Amino acid sequence: MSAESVLGRADARAGMWVVGLFFLALLYVYHATALSMVAIWARSETFAHGFLILPISLWLIYIRWDEIATVRPQPNLFLSALLLPVGLVWLVAALVDVQVLQQLALVAMVIVGTWSVLGIRLGRMLAFPLLFLFFAVPMGQGLVAPMMEYTATSTVWLIEMTGIPVYREGLFFTLPSGRWSVVEACSGVRYIIASVTVGTLYAYLTYRSMWRRALFVLVSAIVPVFANSARAYIIVMLGHLSDMSIATGADHLVYGWVFFGLVVFVLFWLGSFFREDQRAETRGAVAQGQDKSVVTDAAVAIVVAGLVAVAAAAVAPLMATMVVADKGGVQQQSLDFPDAAGDWTSVRGSSWRWLPPSRLAGQRSAFYQRDGVVMGLYVQFDDGLFENAEVVGSSGLFTLEDSWERVLQQGKYNVALPDGSIQVDEAQLRGRGSELLVWSWYLIGSVSTSNNYEAKILQLKTSVGINGPGIYRVVLAMPMVSSLEATREQMQRFFNKHGEALYNGLQP
Template identity: 40%
Template sequence: MRPRAKQVRSHSSRKVMSMLNPASSTRVAEVRPVTGAWRSAGPLFLLLLAVLLALYWDTASSMVEIWLRSETFAHGLLVVPIFAWLVWRKRGALSNVSPQPCLWGLAALALSLAGWLAAEVAGVQVVRQLAFVASIPALVIAVLGWRIAWVIAYPLAFLFLGVPMGENLMLPLMNFTADFTVGALQLLNFPVYREGTFFELPSGSWSVVEACSGLRYLISSVTVGALYAYVSYRSIWRRAAFIAASFVVPIIANGFRALMIVLLAHYSDMKIATGVDHIIYGWVFFGVIMLLLFWVGSFWQEREAEDVPPEAGSAAWRPVSAFRTAAVGIAAAALLAGPLLYVAQLAQRQLPPLPGLVLPVEPGAGWTLDQEVALTDWRPTFQNPDRETTLQYRRNDEVIVVHLAWYGRQRQDAELINSGNYMIEQEHDVWSNVGERILPVTPHALRETELRSSRLRLLIHDWYVVGDTPTANGVIAKLLFARNLLLTGDDAGYAVVLYTKKLEDRAKSQALLREFAALLEPGLEKAVSP
């Protein structure tokens, strides 16, 4: 009778503990033996995944190359192993659901591949990569079914964090950091002179460059935060709230980091926080902030519950027709091959005849071609243009330089809209980017950039021309390229860059460039004609 009484007390104790800690009663999925449905659908999915990687290897390898060369996106090297670990943790739940091929998955796969094709035609690498990653969940739904996709929905969504994206946040983050730092210094009664992302204190000069934007911190924080939210919470709202916090907190923290570095340098007479230690202090500060974020988040921590898909009872174990599984596999393989066949046809296009890019010697209003004494040796950087020229014009003491870069056919590493095309590279030895903005002027918008060196300041106006349509927006230019290629088979385009010495009166320099652009544009169509 004693063992019986002990057993009762043990059962009662477990019941009390279950009431005190509901999470401890979470159902734990047991791993079932592999069923016949898994034996057929599992290898089929792995085969189609291998086909996807083989056919779209250029897209997959482009992500890996960015992970390897960019510190900002180096986290991508960990995304796939973490995804595999997250799926492995769900092996018990997965074994309790039988694969059920789903036609909606084929529709999702077709939509993903259509997005890849559109991005390939337009030459938008990040959309190409996003569409490639989106094809993986689509394959899961098509071959294994939506119930299995539900079980590993979060890990599948986590894969998208491996796509190198977010560089368009660089400039807004730089401006926010500069605004925050200068505003805080002014609140502390420091005399500050600001110009764009540059500011000066009595103790020294500072600039918020790309490395100070906080983009690396932000991307790392969101990635780690998404992982922490998944393993720490089971509520969708708690996960979403923590991910949102991992996005907002590093942006604000980066402002404090920049302020801390400026104050350290100021009070040390510019002896600390100005060299390598500048970066070290930044990462140490970021590490402390992340630890604090995790510590606060731990107060709402929950044990992870088993992800049981809706209607996962007997309906989840319906027998699956071998014919249906095979038909879905064949359809998926055909969809995977389709876009590449069309791209192969596009690749056969010949480069159109090269234009002369000959501009008038005297465009009017007293301007004449002058190649004797160059205003500057600076040139905008364009990657592998099919034709490029730089000409300088003078009117008395006024000088304007014209740079044209023409691309007859958009292809990888030789396209008008590309991250390799820029006014100035990051952390240049001579030139610094003071700032840039879009000017909504007539007859079309312009992008204005200001560069400065120790001897000269340049004001730059530039825009793109796709077909016969000018635009200063890279996204619109990409869409125009895709439209022209699909409708006419032609995707030629060129960039126009005008620059002059920036005067004390900025408006006068702007008016000078716009006046010259009005004289130049009527002759551009002839200049780019073969």
């Protein structure tokens, strides 16, 4: 082995050590974001694979170390400048409490910082192990609701095609043999995430052409969607044919994972017929044409690049401590609900047991009655009791998995509010002896909305003092009367009488 080769491998090891120290520095500076990821991995079966992502990335680097070590690091300080806009993304996400965006920004900093220390050539060689780290970010919860709806629809359709009568109410359906419901675990999202994660790794190790890799990842994302419908149908049929004696408890989760394992096995088996991993991979000359004059200064340049990367990455948290960002966080404890107006009278409570689910500790309510019909008015807010609690994201949350209430239908409905007409989140619920119509939306500063993305923008404005203080979720509930339209009309009339007084009472 030549002296230059020895020095090159030493430089590569030095580069990896500096990258490791940069990674540890990021974990220290952004410890809250990193811990939020670990907490989700620990409590959620859907994202438990996050514990394996970093070890897998390190293993992918290890198996190619002999090749990687032949390329001398060429630090690029210009790449470190990219850490500033990535840090700005993290800062904005921190101001509006978007954890997933903070976590994505943290992983992006790891990648950009690594490239700035090692250089573009080594960065290209490490591209997949580094980009694979994005799978550690627990994201995909937004798919749960649509996948639950799709699973219920497709399962009911398959049952009907079998010739078995079935009656559906939202995510609940009834067969002659028993009742079933589609809960979050049945959505198939965890199967999709697991399949895409493993499928991406398999495609990288098995194929060389980008189109084959992309195609296999695409198939890995699509197959679980249909496989989950087949899984749900099989479980329902097992329960139906066994007179609800099997596949009706925890065992149906076991059957689900066994079925998913078989699907993945078949997918990988079919993919193996098109493997390219045995083909010699052509790469550019990795150790030729390097300037020998940089050998002696390489270690110093690597360390300087690492220090610059750490400094650039630390700018965003420093700005976060300097920005006055109340974020509308802790709200007033006593809210001024409007006095009963017109032919409405105040009452102490309602006959229904339903309460709007909340991600916060702060909630106040008031009840009004007219002609024997009670109207419930709820306001949710962050009272500072729970850390990292936030209002935004809960407008469409009407029931919990273990609640007695069922969502018969859910959508948007146009309502006239004191600050203009908006589309609120609307749900028709059926519970124990009651059927309710519920409206839900946010009041952020002086603006109403039910759109989570618009609410986050408004929350950011509130954080920097542009939009005015106060972040609330407002919920209006009423028992169904003669028809849906008649109930909507009464709810609108109630708010016409009390809305302005409510909004005035919510202003600090």
